[in-house]
Amino acid sequence: MSTISIILVAIVAFLAGIEGVLDEFQFHQPLIACTLIGLVTGHLVPCIILGGSLQMIALGWANIGAAVAPDAALAAVASAIIFVQGGADTKNIGTAIGLAVPLAVAGLFLTMVVRTISVAIAHIMDKRAEAGDLRGIEIWQLIATSLQGLRIMLPAIALTFIPASVVKDFLGSMPAWLTQGMTIGGGMVVAVGYAMVINMIATREVWPFFIIGFVLAAISQLTLIAIGALGAAFMLLYLQLEGKGGSGNGNGASGTGDPLGDILDDY
Structure with missing residues (x-):
């Protein structure tokens, strides 16, 4: 992956991270995140297919009360990067989808870390408000929002530095029963996600x-x-x-x- 592509992927990952809490332009949605990564890496069509499949899974993810849903942004960005590094072969889409679910669950840890830090930042902003420092409130708000972007951007940058040959060898070394199982499991997760949506609105x-x-x-x-x-x-x-x-x-x-x-x- 070229230097320009790595920079553009980092920008997309940062936007996906902050959109996970802002919900303004929906960059954290798998379909949009994967499409943008495919666009900046030159694998637009395969990444759109991957994003569409992941979007069907994420349709059933929602924060309910204190329960936080799996991190769709990290799942989309990380799986798309791995998919591109592996050659963007549509035969590996099932494997990329299978990797997305554990990546999304792992992203909950980063989410908890950032939100814990945000609590301390909120107290700092309260003190700035008591002092009438509006500029300070804005600065700390930008810092808190940027942390949400960094939680996706830093893992994305780390994945881009993994040589493409290593990813290809890793995907190629996976036994057939494992790749087929991940493909089947990924398809089942898509069906379950869509079924959850139907159950809510039907x-x-x-x-x-x-x-x-x-x-x-x-x-x-x-x-x-x-x-x-x-x-x-x-x-x-x-x-x-x-x-x-x-x-x-x-x-x-x-x-x-x-x-x-x-x-x-x-x-």
Whole structure:
């Protein structure tokens, strides 16, 4: 990996780290992080495929109460770097996905360290606030945010200095039963992640749309744009049906006579 690529990968990793707490531009999402790393390393398409697979896993990850979800940013960045260092062969995507899950769990340790330090920084910011030092508050806020970026950037830089030949030899030396097992396990994790999302949002009213979506996804002639357009059409259809069903008079008359308009006005 060239020096410029290493610098760009470090920038992407830093942005992914700070986005893990900011949630402004979603750089920490696997699909975006892997795509950016593929872009700066010259392996765009394979990394998009990897990011899409990892995104299906991360869909089911969420912070609930005091329980912190696995680190999607570190999983995406580290697995993408390993994947690129190994030659970005699509045959190794299953192995990269299998490595992503333990990397995400390992990232929880770095998250705990940074958040522990952030508690001390918060107390410092309280003292700066008592003193009326707004500039000091801003500086310490930037420091705390930068620590979130460094927790991803430093491991990413370390991985880039591992020779590509070493990574290729490592991947090549793995026995077939292990690589196949990681591929199968990675596919199962993707299915479990998607099932968790369905379990959270599925209702009796939307199940027909899930079924239609799976059927349409099997039609290879349909592009993603076409499927997205159908999804938007189904959304509008659902809003129309919901408006008519919730009017209480059976004829869909509500407010202005336009159920969709009334629903959108409510929001």
